[in-house]
Amino acid sequence: xxxxxxxxxxxxxxxxxxxxxxxxxxxxxxxxxxxxxxxxxxxxxxxxxxxxxxxxxxxxxxxxxxxxxxxxxxxxxxxxxxxxxxxxxxxxxxxxxxxxxxxxxxxxxxxxxxxxxxxxxxxxxxxxxxxxxxxxxxxxxxxxxxxxxxxxxxxxxxxxxxxxxxxxxxxxxxxxxxxxxxxxxxxxxxxxxxxxxxxxxxxxxxxxxxxxxxxxxxxxxxxxxxxxxxxxxxxxxxxxxxxxxxxxxxxxxxxxxxxxxxxxxxxxxxxxxxxxxxxxxxxxxxxxxxxxxxxxxxxxxxxxxxxxxxxxxxxxxxxxxxxxxxxxxxxxxxxxxxxxxxxxxxxxxxxxxxxxxxxxxxxxxxxxxxxxxxxxxxxxxxxxxxxxxxxxxxxxxxxxxxxxxxxxxxxxxxxxxxxxxxxxxxxxxxxxxxxxxxxxxxxxxxxxxxxxxxxxxxxxxxxxxxxxxxxxxxxxxxxxxxxxxxxxxxxxxxxxxxxxxxxxxxxxxxxxxxxxxxxxxxxxxxxxxxxxxxxxxxxxxxxxxxxxxxxxxxxxxxxxxxxxxxxxxxxxxxxxxx
Numbered sequence: 001x002x003x004x005x006x007x008x009x010x011x012x013x014x015x016x017x018x019x020x021x022x023x024x025x026x027x028x029x030x031x032x033x034x035x036x037x038x039x040x041x042x043x044x045x046x047x048x049x050x051x052x053x054x055x056x057x058x059x060x061x062x063x064x065x066x067x068x069x070x071x072x073x074x075x076x077x078x079x080x081x082x083x084x085x086x087x088x089x090x091x092x093x094x095x096x097x098x099x100x101x102x103x104x105x106x107x108x109x110x111x112x113x114x115x116x117x118x119x120x121x122x123x124x125x126x127x128x129x130x131x132x133x134x135x136x137x138x139x140x141x142x143x144x145x146x147x148x149x150x151x152x153x154x155x156x157x158x159x160x161x162x163x164x165x166x167x168x169x170x171x172x173x174x175x176x177x178x179x180x181x182x183x184x185x186x187x188x189x190x191x192x193x194x195x196x197x198x199x200x201x202x203x204x205x206x207x208x209x210x211x212x213x214x215x216x217x218x219x220x221x222x223x224x225x226x227x228x229x230x231x232x233x234x235x236x237x238x239x240x241x242x243x244x245x246x247x248x249x250x251x252x253x254x255x256x257x258x259x260x261x262x263x264x265x266x267x268x269x270x271x272x273x274x275x276x277x278x279x280x281x282x283x284x285x286x287x288x289x290x291x292x293x294x295x296x297x298x299x300x301x302x303x304x305x306x307x308x309x310x311x312x313x314x315x316x317x318x319x320x321x322x323x324x325x326x327x328x329x330x331x332x333x334x335x336x337x338x339x340x341x342x343x344x345x346x347x348x349x350x351x352x353x354x355x356x357x358x359x360x361x362x363x364x365x366x367x368x369x370x371x372x373x374x375x376x377x378x379x380x381x382x383x384x385x386x387x388x389x390x391x392x393x394x395x396x397x398x399x400x401x402x403x404x405x406x407x408x409x410x411x412x413x414x415x416x417x418x419x420x421x422x423x424x425x426x427x428x429x430x431x432x433x434x435x436x437x438x439x440x441x442x443x444x445x446x447x448x449x450x451x452x453x454x455x456x457x458x459x460x461x462x463x464x465x466x467x468x469x470x471x472x473x474x475x476x477x478x479x480x481x482x483x484x485x486x487x488x489x490x491x492x493x494x495x496x497x498x499x500x501x502x503x504x505x506x507x508x509x510x511x512x513x514x515x516x517x518x519x520x521x522x523x524x525x526x527x528x529x530x531x532x533x534x535x536x537x538x539x540x541x542x543x544x545x546x547x548x549x550x551x552x553x554x555x556x557x558x559x560x561x562x563x564x565x566x567x568x569x570x571x572x573x574x575x576x577x578x
Contacts, residue, residue: 006088007078010095014071021064029057029443036108036170052168054108058298061443062105062231065302066223068432069309070098072425076313077215079421080320090130094219097123101224105231108170110158113232117154117196120225121147127216128209139211142506146205150195150229153188160185173238186239190249193229197282199256204503206279210271214316217271221278222309230285230301237294250290254383257283259500261390265397265475266497270315270326273398277352278308280387287384288367291374299444300363306436307351307359310429314345317422318402321415328398332405337415342403344426349395351433353465354388362437364388368461369451389464389471396472405476 027033035055042049074094081087100119107113121144129140161167163181172182193199198206206226210217220226233240240246260279267273281304289297318334318341319326335342347358354364371384407413417423441448495501531537552559 004078004087006091007074010091011071011075014067014074014098018064018067018071021060021067024055025057025060025064025443028055028060033057051112052109053106054170055106057444058234059105061302061440062223062298063102065305066098066101066105069223069305069429070094070219072309072313072428073215073219076218076316076422076425077213079419080215080316081213090213093123093126093130094216097127097216097219097224101228104228108168110154110161110167110169114151114154114158117192117228118151120196120228121151124209124212124220124225127220128212130213130216131211136211138507139205139208142208142503143205146195146198146202146506149202150192153192153195157185157188157192160188169236173236178242182239183243186236186243187245189232189236190240190243190245193233193286194249194252195229196232197226197229197286198279199283199286200252200259200500201502201505203256203259203279204499204506207272207275207499208503210269210275214271214312214319217275218309218312218316221275221312223305226278226282227301227305230282230289230297233286233289234294234298234301237289237292240290241292246290250287250380253283253286253290254380254387255283256280257287257387258383258390261387261394262496263499264394265390266493268327268329270319270328270331270398271312272326273328273394274308274311274315277311277391277394280391281308281352284364284367284384284387287380288370291371291376293367293370295444296363296367296370299440300367302440302444303351303359303363303437306429307348307433310344310348310426310433311352313422313426313429314341314348317341317419317426318345322409325409328401330409331402331407333403333407334415335403338417340417340423341426344430345402346399347430348433349399351437353392353395353468354461357438359433359435359437362441365461366441366449366451369453369458370449372453372457372460373451385460385464388461389468392465392468393472393475396469397476400473400476 028035033056035053037053037055039051039053040048041051074091077087077090077094081090084090097120100116100123102116103119104113104116107116124147125140125144128143129136158167160181161169161172164172169185195202209220212220257280260276260283264273264276264280267276281300285297285300285304288300317338318331321338322331325331334345351358351360354360356365368384368388371381498504
């Protein structure tokens, strides 16, 4: 097969699949339909092996977004990965990734969920280590080991659901929510979702996964890997409200949002800034989900997918033009040389900030107004609004460095806009970033949200956004080294730059505790006691007795003499005792 033909086939197939999902989701929403399909793969005596598929407005809409973004990413990869010799291998890995996500989306069954869940983890490892250097390998190991915790939790859920006689969780949630096993299952599901969606303390793998090629980052951070945890919690939303862990989970997700916002303001790596903005938005979705508003979390999940994929595509284009350099201090004045890419980058960034009438505004503004209306404490309220201000802060800082400041890389440079394959795929997502907010608000909600609040509460979002805007402009115009003096002391800024030391705890802590513990287990249990009492022990006993047997079979005279003397001694002792 030709190097580029698989790209076109995959693009057209996924785009066609997206259209089918679009019309089906409209039909299902209008008729309030839910379709539960069971395909009996094998029936042997009393054992049935059944594959279940759940099609409703939730799964169809999400599949539509996943297939649209993945088709754009594959079309974009045709140009971005054009120098790759094994382009087909890359496309097949991306298709496997999308297939795993679709399997997860349509699963009402824990067994098929673990297949999709583990498929995402495995293929993401293959994609993160794609460039095959030490940094990519370390990032891949951190990613896959963090995600293994979630996989183990899902496996434990499968074991716990043996109590109920079936793994179709969708049937049990409403009438067994007060059951103790269901409470334990809900805590395990939350922990699994926290690892996959990189909440504190599992956040460190998300910026590390930037070692993957940029098209993969666009796919991972918008609609696939990191959103799998949120989608699972949306499916299990009936269970979550009854568990005591949910308040603690709300605090953790709020802190994740806050931490990612601060770290993005200290970061100079373009892809890591966008990755940390993803982490911040994931914290927002998780926190509103833990307050019981799963529809709002789903709404923000879909709108966020569009502009985040576009943002990564623009970043990939910029990195290409900058001789594969990712440091934003080296960039500047891009709007003069690549106006169309700059247009896409600016619109996606403003959608992320929640500027009115772009995609992010419809979901983000609604979430913040629902939070203002809710009965929550001051800390959570503070985390929501400060994180919103920080989003504006790092976005404007990024735009100032990329668009306004002077070009800092080379004295002779050639920036060009002529790659129309990348631009076409970016314009598809640009259109969706403009219209998806309004369109989805009509599709998802059966009635319009209208929230009455006092004037100052209503304007609170505008206030923190404007404050973030001013701070972003101030900081980006300062000298790089005066940032620490202006904001905080050196030590504290060091703590904030390094994601609250989470990468160190995840790597060195993991190394010191788990790997040493594993080595001791291997030495003392696997190669120690279990060898002594199983394989090696039995082998030594059999060897010893077979040697004795062999000596007896040699008919040696000395053996009979020793045996005769032994028997005589035993006889004399017995006579003396009597």
